[in-house]
Amino acid sequence: HAGWIATFAGIAGGADVVLIPEIPINLDETCGILKKRHTRGRTFSIVVVAEGAKLITSDVTKDQSLDEFGHVKLGGIGDYLAKEIEKRTGYETRVSVLGHIQRGGSPTAFDRILGTRFGVKAVELIENQEFGKMVSLSGTKIIAVPLEKGVEKLKTVDMDLYNIAKVFFG
Structure with a gap:
Protein backbone atom coordinates (compact mmCIF):
# COMPACT_ATOMS: atom_id res chain seq x y z
CA HIS A 1 0.00 0.00 0.00
CA GLY A 105 19.55 -7.51 0.41
CA SER A 106 22.44 -8.36 2.68
CA PRO A 107 22.50 -6.43 5.95
CA THR A 108 25.09 -3.70 6.26
CA ALA A 109 26.96 -2.79 9.44
CA PHE A 110 24.40 0.00 9.96
CA ASP A 111 21.54 -2.52 9.64
CA ARG A 112 23.11 -4.85 12.20
CA ILE A 113 23.77 -2.06 14.69
CA LEU A 114 20.26 -0.64 14.24
CA GLY A 115 18.74 -4.10 14.77
CA THR A 116 20.77 -4.52 17.95
CA ARG A 117 19.67 -1.11 19.22
CA PHE A 118 16.02 -1.98 18.50
CA GLY A 119 16.43 -5.30 20.33
CA VAL A 120 17.99 -3.67 23.40
CA LYS A 121 15.16 -1.12 23.57
CA ALA A 122 12.53 -3.86 23.17
CA VAL A 123 14.04 -5.82 26.08
CA GLU A 124 14.07 -2.63 28.19
CA LEU A 125 10.35 -2.17 27.49
CA ILE A 126 9.64 -5.75 28.59
CA GLU A 127 11.77 -5.38 31.75
CA ASN A 128 9.88 -2.18 32.61
CA GLN A 129 6.54 -3.86 31.80
CA GLU A 130 5.81 -1.22 29.18
CA PHE A 131 3.55 -3.25 26.93
CA GLY A 132 1.55 -2.06 23.93
CA LYS A 133 4.53 -0.15 22.57
CA MET A 134 6.87 -0.58 19.63
CA VAL A 135 10.41 0.61 19.08
CA SER A 136 11.04 3.32 16.53
CA LEU A 137 13.89 5.37 15.12
CA SER A 138 13.40 9.11 15.56
CA GLY A 139 16.34 10.96 14.06
CA THR A 140 19.22 9.05 15.64
CA LYS A 141 17.40 8.04 18.85
CA ILE A 142 15.60 4.75 19.52
CA ILE A 143 12.27 5.55 21.19
CA ALA A 144 9.14 3.74 22.35
CA VAL A 145 5.90 4.57 20.56
CA PRO A 146 2.39 3.39 21.52
CA LEU A 147 1.25 0.76 19.00
CA GLU A 148 -1.85 2.83 18.23
CA LYS A 149 0.38 5.70 17.11
CA GLY A 150 2.48 3.40 14.96
CA VAL A 151 -0.48 2.05 13.01
CA GLU A 152 -2.95 4.95 13.05
CA LYS A 153 -2.24 5.94 9.46
CA LEU A 154 -0.41 4.65 6.42
Whole structure:
Protein backbone atom coordinates (compact mmCIF):
# COMPACT_ATOMS: atom_id res chain seq x y z
CA HIS A 1 0.00 0.00 0.00
CA ALA A 2 3.08 2.22 0.10
CA GLY A 3 6.01 2.23 -2.29
CA TRP A 4 8.97 2.69 0.05
CA ILE A 5 10.85 -0.47 -0.92
CA ALA A 6 10.24 0.06 -4.64
CA THR A 7 11.36 3.71 -4.45
CA PHE A 8 14.57 2.95 -2.58
CA ALA A 9 15.30 -0.08 -4.79
CA GLY A 10 14.70 2.02 -7.89
CA ILE A 11 17.08 4.74 -6.76
CA ALA A 12 19.75 2.27 -5.60
CA GLY A 13 19.43 0.08 -8.69
CA GLY A 14 19.26 2.85 -11.27
CA ALA A 15 15.75 2.00 -12.47
CA ASP A 16 14.42 3.79 -15.52
CA VAL A 17 10.85 3.88 -14.17
CA VAL A 18 9.50 3.32 -10.64
CA LEU A 19 5.78 2.64 -10.23
CA ILE A 20 4.31 2.98 -6.73
CA PRO A 21 0.82 2.89 -5.16
CA GLU A 22 0.93 6.59 -4.29
CA ILE A 23 0.90 7.58 -7.97
CA PRO A 24 -1.59 5.70 -10.19
CA ILE A 25 0.11 4.34 -13.31
CA ASN A 26 -0.46 6.07 -16.63
CA LEU A 27 0.51 3.25 -18.97
CA ASP A 28 0.73 5.56 -22.00
CA GLU A 29 3.23 7.75 -20.14
CA THR A 30 5.24 4.72 -18.97
CA CYS A 31 5.39 3.26 -22.49
CA GLY A 32 6.37 6.71 -23.79
CA ILE A 33 9.38 6.79 -21.46
CA LEU A 34 10.44 3.32 -22.62
CA LYS A 35 10.02 4.22 -26.31
CA LYS A 36 12.04 7.42 -25.82
CA ARG A 37 14.87 5.40 -24.28
CA HIS A 38 14.72 2.93 -27.16
CA THR A 39 14.99 5.67 -29.81
CA ARG A 40 18.12 6.92 -28.02
CA GLY A 41 19.74 3.50 -28.41
CA ARG A 42 18.91 2.13 -24.99
CA THR A 43 17.75 -1.38 -25.84
CA PHE A 44 16.75 -2.30 -22.29
CA SER A 45 14.99 -0.63 -19.41
CA ILE A 46 14.48 -1.50 -15.77
CA VAL A 47 10.99 -0.87 -14.44
CA VAL A 48 10.47 -1.31 -10.69
CA VAL A 49 6.85 -1.96 -9.72
CA ALA A 50 5.57 -1.97 -6.13
CA GLU A 51 3.14 -4.84 -5.58
CA GLY A 52 0.43 -2.36 -4.56
CA ALA A 53 0.81 -0.17 -7.67
CA LYS A 54 -2.44 0.57 -9.50
CA LEU A 55 -3.39 1.74 -12.97
CA ILE A 56 -5.35 4.97 -13.37
CA THR A 57 -7.99 3.07 -15.34
CA SER A 58 -8.44 -0.23 -13.48
CA ASP A 59 -7.65 -2.27 -10.41
CA VAL A 60 -5.63 -5.31 -11.53
CA THR A 61 -3.67 -5.65 -8.29
CA LYS A 62 -6.41 -7.38 -6.37
CA ASP A 63 -7.09 -11.08 -6.80
CA GLN A 64 -9.76 -10.86 -4.06
CA SER A 65 -8.10 -13.50 -1.84
CA LEU A 66 -7.41 -12.44 1.74
CA ASP A 67 -4.42 -12.86 4.03
CA GLU A 68 -4.69 -14.15 7.61
CA PHE A 69 -5.64 -10.64 8.81
CA GLY A 70 -8.48 -10.21 6.30
CA HIS A 71 -6.59 -7.82 4.00
CA VAL A 72 -6.83 -8.23 0.23
CA LYS A 73 -3.60 -9.80 -1.07
CA LEU A 74 -1.63 -7.68 -3.49
CA GLY A 75 0.21 -8.97 -6.51
CA GLY A 76 -0.10 -9.67 -10.20
CA ILE A 77 0.54 -6.13 -11.38
CA GLY A 78 4.03 -6.94 -12.71
CA ASP A 79 2.82 -9.69 -15.02
CA TYR A 80 -0.06 -7.55 -16.23
CA LEU A 81 2.18 -4.56 -16.94
CA ALA A 82 4.78 -6.68 -18.75
CA LYS A 83 2.13 -8.00 -21.13
CA GLU A 84 0.66 -4.54 -21.70
CA ILE A 85 4.06 -2.92 -22.27
CA GLU A 86 5.03 -5.64 -24.73
CA LYS A 87 1.71 -5.27 -26.55
CA ARG A 88 1.96 -1.46 -26.74
CA THR A 89 5.67 -1.15 -27.58
CA GLY A 90 6.58 -4.40 -29.30
CA TYR A 91 9.54 -4.79 -26.93
CA GLU A 92 10.22 -8.14 -25.29
CA THR A 93 9.53 -7.95 -21.56
CA ARG A 94 10.54 -10.16 -18.65
CA VAL A 95 9.26 -10.18 -15.11
CA SER A 96 11.36 -10.91 -12.02
CA VAL A 97 9.35 -11.11 -8.82
CA LEU A 98 11.70 -10.60 -5.90
CA GLY A 99 11.29 -12.60 -2.71
CA HIS A 100 11.65 -11.14 0.77
CA ILE A 101 15.36 -11.98 1.00
CA GLN A 102 16.12 -10.35 -2.36
CA ARG A 103 14.13 -7.24 -1.48
CA GLY A 104 16.09 -6.67 1.69
CA GLY A 105 19.55 -7.51 0.41
CA SER A 106 22.44 -8.36 2.68
CA PRO A 107 22.50 -6.43 5.95
CA THR A 108 25.09 -3.70 6.26
CA ALA A 109 26.96 -2.79 9.44
CA PHE A 110 24.40 0.00 9.96
CA ASP A 111 21.54 -2.52 9.64
CA ARG A 112 23.11 -4.85 12.20
CA ILE A 113 23.77 -2.06 14.69
CA LEU A 114 20.26 -0.64 14.24
CA GLY A 115 18.74 -4.10 14.77
CA THR A 116 20.77 -4.52 17.95
CA ARG A 117 19.67 -1.11 19.22
CA PHE A 118 16.02 -1.98 18.50
CA GLY A 119 16.43 -5.30 20.33
CA VAL A 120 17.99 -3.67 23.40
CA LYS A 121 15.16 -1.12 23.57
CA ALA A 122 12.53 -3.86 23.17
CA VAL A 123 14.04 -5.82 26.08
CA GLU A 124 14.07 -2.63 28.19
CA LEU A 125 10.35 -2.17 27.49
CA ILE A 126 9.64 -5.75 28.59
CA GLU A 127 11.77 -5.38 31.75
CA ASN A 128 9.88 -2.18 32.61
CA GLN A 129 6.54 -3.86 31.80
CA GLU A 130 5.81 -1.22 29.18
CA PHE A 131 3.55 -3.25 26.93
CA GLY A 132 1.55 -2.06 23.93
CA LYS A 133 4.53 -0.15 22.57
CA MET A 134 6.87 -0.58 19.63
CA VAL A 135 10.41 0.61 19.08
CA SER A 136 11.04 3.32 16.53
CA LEU A 137 13.89 5.37 15.12
CA SER A 138 13.40 9.11 15.56
CA GLY A 139 16.34 10.96 14.06
CA THR A 140 19.22 9.05 15.64
CA LYS A 141 17.40 8.04 18.85
CA ILE A 142 15.60 4.75 19.52
CA ILE A 143 12.27 5.55 21.19
CA ALA A 144 9.14 3.74 22.35
CA VAL A 145 5.90 4.57 20.56
CA PRO A 146 2.39 3.39 21.52
CA LEU A 147 1.25 0.76 19.00
CA GLU A 148 -1.85 2.83 18.23
CA LYS A 149 0.38 5.70 17.11
CA GLY A 150 2.48 3.40 14.96
CA VAL A 151 -0.48 2.05 13.01
CA GLU A 152 -2.95 4.95 13.05
CA LYS A 153 -2.24 5.94 9.46
CA LEU A 154 -0.41 4.65 6.42
CA LYS A 155 3.01 6.25 5.98
CA THR A 156 3.23 6.90 2.26
CA VAL A 157 6.32 7.71 0.22
CA ASP A 158 7.61 11.26 0.59
CA MET A 159 7.19 12.83 -2.85
CA ASP A 160 10.54 14.65 -2.51
CA LEU A 161 12.20 11.23 -2.29
CA TYR A 162 10.17 9.89 -5.22
CA ASN A 163 11.16 12.92 -7.29
CA ILE A 164 14.81 11.94 -6.78
CA ALA A 165 14.02 8.61 -8.46
CA LYS A 166 12.03 10.43 -11.15
CA VAL A 167 15.09 12.47 -12.18
CA PHE A 168 16.46 9.27 -13.74
CA PHE A 169 13.29 8.22 -15.59
CA GLY A 170 14.02 7.71 -19.28
